[in-house]
Amino acid sequence: MTNKLQIILGGVFLAAAAIALPLDAAHASEGGELKHVNWSFNGPFGTFDRAQLKRGFQVYREVCSACHSVKFMSYRNLSEAGGPEYTDAETKTIAATNKVMDGPDRDGEMFERPAEPKDRIVKPFPNDNAARAANNGALPPDLSLMTKARHDGPNYVYSILTGYADAPEGVVMADGMNYNHYFPGQQIAMPPPLSDDQVTYEDGAPATLDQMAQDVSAFLTWTAEPKLEDRHKLGLKVVLFLIVFAGLLFASYKRIWKDQH
């Protein structure tokens, strides 16, 4: 009779997989077939690599933040569990390198002060029009949710960052556009943001284009899903509990129905 239980359990797992896999596979975007990275956060036991998140944040801070905001993130998130886990002191220092507007003070004046951990990560531009004006009319989108706002997001961002090339013969590029193999339509307004040794990593890792692209994509996966580690951990407990509970219920079911079969 445990056979039957195994069949039902197997059926449930298979059904979940059968629904999920084609969904994942159907995610071909209009750009080229994406490159795939073996991310540390993949799979049911996946976790973020803290060193990688720190490197990714460094790339964001030194490169991307010139144009892109991460408006759903606060400095305090940088020291929270499941993220890069900077110390509180480090987070304070990082925050304080930026200025925010505050006020009004007692005289009704607005004033500038250094950012604190409770503040949102400072945006590069006060509004979308300013961002467009500085970028040839193109709007650099907010990146906080980028990896969830595209199919297969982490691989997509990685592919975009490493997907620049010279336009093939015969392709006419619009003014100020760059050829990118993975962007829908292949013409992207963002100039190639990364090149080898663009940053000098605090942890001394070699700053190749590929490494920086992976690191910042991992960082943006964390900004999109800061509770990913909690989710994976709780999921394991819940699933194990449910399996045991289902086993007990099945045994009760068999026992109660014994006189009926």
Next chain:
Amino acid sequence: MSGHSEFQPTSAPAKWLERRLPILSLLHGAAVAFPTPKNLNYWWTFGGILMFCLGVQILTGIILAMHFTPHVDMAFSSVEHIMRDVNYGWLIRYIHSNGASMFFIAVYIHMFRGLYYGSYKEPRELIWILGVVIYLLMMAAAFFGYVIVWGQMSFWGATVITNLFGAIPVVGDGLLSLLWGGFSVDNPTLNRFFSLHYLVPFLIAGLVILHIWALHVPGNNNPLGIDVKGPQDTVTFHPYYTVKDTFAVVMFMLFFAFFVFYMPNALGDPDNYIEANRLSTPAHIVPEWYLLPYYAILRSIPDKLFGVGAMGLAIVTLFLIPWLDTSRVRSARFRPLYKQFFWLFVIDAVVLGYIGAKPPEGMYLIIGRLATAYYFFHFYIILPVLGLVETPKPLPESISKSVLDKSAAGKPA
């Protein structure tokens, strides 16, 4: 619902209550002593699973509503606030957003179960009709819920779907401004959709009570589709079906948990993680998967009014099934031809769902049109004709006899 209970309250408070409001004996009759055919299979557990789903949506929804802000400038970021700053907010929201899909998986299984075993036939027509009303309200609830998140697909989905109502002659324009509360999908729309999103699930709960009340008059149908002949054919609902249904609910929770914990966004559209923007139209506007078959029917017809008409008819048809099916035999087990057409119809529904997700062009459009035609052909031609021409297999004498035969065959003598 009553009449099955010999319930006698023993404790003093229970006696006190019973004399004034006989709710304990009512519940006892409905959920404990209720005589239930002893041969129900696992497809019959989906009713209980659906009650579980409704409970989960209401519970998680009430908590979400405590943190959600129904305003165009804040709705999207308040959802992110739930995901990031509310304790276990990510869990509550992922349960609620995946819960909607789970609800529809369960309801589709439940409905196809009804089609296979002829559960809509005399004397259970009204149970079926109440079910279709619940299904309609579920679609409304899910649509409103999807819109209030105020992502790109929320906004553009709302624009496309509300515009369909504008195609209705005479009342269309009035209906449209009533839905919008203005001249386009905007803040008033978001506000009223949130209000309705909170309301509709409680309407569903009320209809579920009627649905079960109507069920408890004739009692359950069963896989053989024959009537219960006497007590030897039934068992009491508790403990026999309470334990079986609970087991099924826990198995369903496992399936549910996979999505919530390991692929929480697999069933959603990535575009809905981009905040609504009326200046930028997404490349493909598609509804959530559970509405895709109707979307395919809508788009298979080039004229907007007739497309909306066909979609409406596809839904109205569901109400008519008890009278479109002319066969006296309920269960497909004894209807060799119907059984095959049933599976053809399942395939047709899946094809329609697949086409609904594709752009309406080339092969997709042709397949979509054929599948739409077959949908109506199934209900308006095959169902009535089959009942007249098909020779059903002989029906078993009784449920208990069939159960005994089966266990005798299964065990070595």
